[in-house]
Amino acid sequence: MTAPPATLRAQSGAESAARPSAWHVVSAASAQGSAPFNEDGVGVRGAHAWIIDGSAFFTGPSRLAGTSEGAWLVSTIDRWLRDTELAPLTLPQIAARLDAHLTDCDAALGPAASERGDGQGPTAVFALLRLTAEGEGFRAEAMLVGDVCVLIADRDRVARWTDERAQPFEARTIAAASAAGRPEAGAIAPDALAQVIANRRSLNRDGGYWAIAPGQPWRQGLRTLSLDLSAEATLLLATDGFMRLVDMMERYDDGGLLAATTQRGAAAMIAELRDIEREDGRAERFARVKLHDDATALMLRPGRAGPDETTHEKQNGE
Numbered sequence: 001m002t003a004p005p006a007t008l009r010a011q012s013g014a015e016s017a018a019r020p021s022a023w024h025v026v027s028a029a030s031a032q033g034s035a036p037f038n039e040d041g042v043g044v045r046g047a048h049a050w051i052i053d054g055s056a057f058f059t060g061p062s063r064l065a066g067t068s069e070g071a072w073l074v075s076t077i078d079r080w081l082r083d084t085e086l087a088p089l090t091l092p093q094i095a096a097r098l099d100a101h102l103t104d105c106d107a108a109l110g111p112a113a114s115e116r117g118d119g120q121g122p123t124a125v126f127a128l129l130r131l132t133a134e135g136e137g138f139r140a141e142a143m144l145v146g147d148v149c150v151l152i153a154d155r156d157r158v159a160r161w162t163d164e165r166a167q168p169f170e171a172r173t174i175a176a177a178s179a180a181g182r183p184e185a186g187a188i189a190p191d192a193l194a195q196v197i198a199n200r201r202s203l204n205r206d207g208g209y210w211a212i213a214p215g216q217p218w219r220q221g222l223r224t225l226s227l228d229l230s231a232e233a234t235l236l237l238a239t240d241g242f243m244r245l246v247d248m249m250e251r252y253d254d255g256g257l258l259a260a261t262t263q264r265g266a267a268a269m270i271a272e273l274r275d276i277e278r279e280d281g282r283a284e285r286f287a288r289v290k291l292h293d294d295a296t297a298l299m300l301r302p303g304r305a306g307p308d309e310t311t312h313e314k315q316n317g318e
Helices: 013-018 069-083 091-108 164-179 190-202 254-264 266-279
Strands: 021-031 040-045 048-057 121-134 137-145 149-154 157-161 223-229 234-238 295-304
Touching: 021 040, 021 121, 021 266, 040 069, 040 295, 048 069, 048 190, 048 234, 048 295, 069 091, 069 121, 091 121, 091 137, 121 234, 121 295, 137 149, 149 223, 149 254, 157 223, 157 254, 164 190, 234 254, 254 266, 254 295, 266 295
Parallel strands: none
Antiparallel strands: 021 295, 040 048, 048 121, 121 137, 137 223, 149 157, 149 234, 234 295
């Protein structure tokens, strides 16, 4: 899932300004973790780029065979973003239409088992970025919910966009997993799973944490951010599995991760992550719920669509 750096042709200022803004992919990669399905997603379509991290925790049977409800939700969001003309819509309008679409799609799966309690079912955290040109530079706008991460390096500035509201709940789950001993390769310890289900009672509520959840109110938990960018800026969209390199293992700080990913590529960084996780196969040095989480990263630069293209579209699994 690695794309080569985009090559920009030299153009006159007037010719360049006439072309629409577009994200250019530097590198991208995604790797499945310990669970049976990769529940991450990533995409680029012209001036829009997104990253999605799904999950599905609930009591009772799944409504799907051959995939997880978390992977289904991620693919449903990704497909809608690719198929919808986003440019005429404001970010709140995109969220409202996505919300309605997901509610309809979830209803089409049929009723969930009666055992499911409050907050249980498929959820996803995500960030959507929009790029616009401003003079010789650009402006990035984002709407974000949950613990996906956007890192931005622009000249001597490094910024992080994320949502920290899930951190206390994640800490409780990690504590439960650590008390249970070594995590199994593809399973979550029963006590940790029980803590996840308990956390779900605080989903999309004041004082709790927020994520996309079909049929539940989640849009009021969205965070919107914006930042002016130069043409030399680099941006890294990453799921929390990839961000273990900074937030858990402290192998890099934010700026160091951006620099290393720019130089080596997203796939090489995930390989390094997996090596560290395997070396700590008993989760004794780095306490975690799963030995390997899905890890996804997308490195971008702002630019203009080429003279022979209007969008660059990045497909999941590429």
